[in-house]
Amino acid sequence: MIFGKYGRVLGIVLAGGKGERLMPLTKYRAKPAVPFAAKYRIIDFALSNMVNSGLFSIYCLVQFKSQSLNEHIERGWQFGNALRGRDYFITAVPAQMWTGERWYEGTADAVFQNLHLITLFDADRICIFAADHIYKMDIEQMLQYHMDTKADVTIAANTVPASEAHAFGCMDTDPSGQVIKFVEKPKIPPQIPGKPGFSYVSMGNYIFERHVLEEAIIEDNKIETSSHDFGKDILPRIYNRCRVMAYDFKSNVLPGIDRPYWKDVGTIKAYHEAHMDLLQHPSDLTLYNPLWPIRTVSYSDPPGFTYPDKGQGCSVVGTLRAEGSRVLGAIVHRSVLSRNCVINAGAVLEECIVGQGVVIGENCKLRRVILDAYNVVPPNTVIGYNPEVDQKKYHVDPESGVVVLGMPKIQLRRNFG
Template identity: 45%
Template sequence: MGNVLVMILAGGEGKRLWPLTADRAKPSVPFGGRYRLIDFVLSNFVNSKFFKIKVLTQYKSNSLNTHLNRGWRLARILDHYIEAVPAQQNLGPKWYEGSADAIYQNLNIITDEEPDYVCVFGADHVYKMDVSQMLKFHIETQADLTVAAKPVSLEEAKGFGVIEVDKDLRMIAWEEKPPEPKPMPSDPTRALASMGNYVFNTDVLVRELQRDAEKESSIHDFGRNIITDMYKRSRVYAYDFETNIIPGQPANEKGYWKDVGTLDAYYVANLDLVSASPTFDLYNKRWPVRTHRAQIPPAKFVHSTGERIGVATNSLVSDGCIISGGRIERSILFPNVRINSFSQVEESIIFEGVDIGRHTRIRNTIIDKGVRIPPGTEIGYDIEADRARFFVDEVGHVVVAKNTLID
């Protein structure tokens, strides 16, 4: 299919996920017990057999860089690589001003690699996708640009860039967050929402970025500036994500794509994983979600006397966890969490290295790394008391920030 370069946009600040993004970039936010958000897009490309990948970083990238360096080393002798590219201010003393500007400031990477096609993807969504099928569609339609798109309800489409297409899926109109989205030709109840993932012919990408850079009024964003102008004079197509086929994928997962850009969306997507038959399947051996795995011992459950029982139900419990006489229900525990005796954790997400003391009750809470919860603490039972000590989002999820000291 030609020489392909992948460029992952991983510089996002993720303000709506604060305080989880207080010390890390959005793509580095932990997810699902052992992963980072960026693992999903990287797994998709590696599983699709794309092995030349540049990850463009910017905001608080230390934990992201560490994760990539330790967990995502490919065979360089085969010309396979995943490399972090920090913001270098190649064009003067300024940071990236938008998604398109991030690529424009790194055009030297494209000219050095000389690819036939460039895939420009985001780094902070949860989904599975065989990108080779999208590239095949791009080549067969002789497109200059192909935009990955997901059919969504007309109401949901109001929050996305919406693509209007003809019967061949060629783009004929684009609207950013329209009040009345145009439906798909084949389904009047749904519209095509842009997923923010693109396949470009290299020469077209370079030309469009240079054209956009010359416009003083531009905010240098792919959705708001590049696509809105480009489809009128070039061959721009929408790739229907729901036609993508993943080997071993259960029927209910087809078309699954989650933007976990808010704390509520993040919380709901995580807790869906503990269901008996979750919509998103982490256990598909034919399409594994890959990540860095530390060398730590298995999880351990101890004590079984009276009310002092170490037990977890409908939960994900990672390596290194010790459930020492506490109860876990519908929760996710990242590595090296300790739950001490007579404690209860319900519908919560507990990050790595958290220690929860005896006789503690926690529910509807996200606890970030390195927090020690003193014995007898209650979180998630008195919303006003929680607001006085922690962050509480608009729907009532409590977030205990990283390394918080609790008296």
């Protein structure tokens, strides 16, 4: 793609946020490195979309607690020798104080601090994408739309019911799709022309013409009151100065069995819901489309195993399982079992997300629990059946009621993230 009719296209993945709303899953790692769907990490979706679309020149701007994120990118996302070079790279870029002694202060500031990388790559246009969303999208189609409409900036737009749009950056568009207003989290969201009751919300994915990007973020850097954020500062300031187009995500067609699905998994509620969406069959979000694979690091784990231990029957239904997960005489319904976890005899799990290396003791009863990696749950533990008891002992997400057991102390864990 980068050598074709689109000119030189650079991918920038914004992966340097604090991820506070996803605590305690972000206590020891960056949000894009949070595990997802038994064997992936959240950033794998953004990176797979780029690579599947033929975009191979990617900088990931990283910052908070980025060790495991950096290692994941290094282990799983490198091109072989034959390809490695100026136009084929996926590189983690931490804040390096090029522009003063400060960290990335916002998404736009993160790009501002790396403007020299855009110059060195000699980019014509730049795809700036968030790292914390679960979705599948052919970026080449968005790029084609950007070129066809002669846009300066194109924003990927998801259609949601107007009643739900107030939580996002919202766009008002004319019938041609040109953005005539951009407001972050408005009380009364604008509706799509010809589609009453629905609004366009920004997915946090943008394509910029290089000169437009450079001018906008250099200007923004000089504004002291700015929070230096694309959604809050840059887009509301430029939509009436240059040609900003909304790209309808629902018009993006992937080969094979995929249907449009997008979710910002920045909160515990959304993170749990996205997993439950994945457990539907058929599901709008599928990991089984070989024509649009989600890629990740591969490990040499043993196969999964199910055994009717201690005379207890086994039942694993509607459940996603990674390599090395063992269910030994337990019942697991609508759950996610990550690599090398063990569910012991008599345990009953319902709508749980079980992290890598977790051990669930005998006769445990767990409902709607997220267990981060390496937790060991003693036999006979009951979680998720009595909110008052849970609140005294565990982290209960106030929005969804989901209980989260954060990762235990990290000192003894080699691959802690």
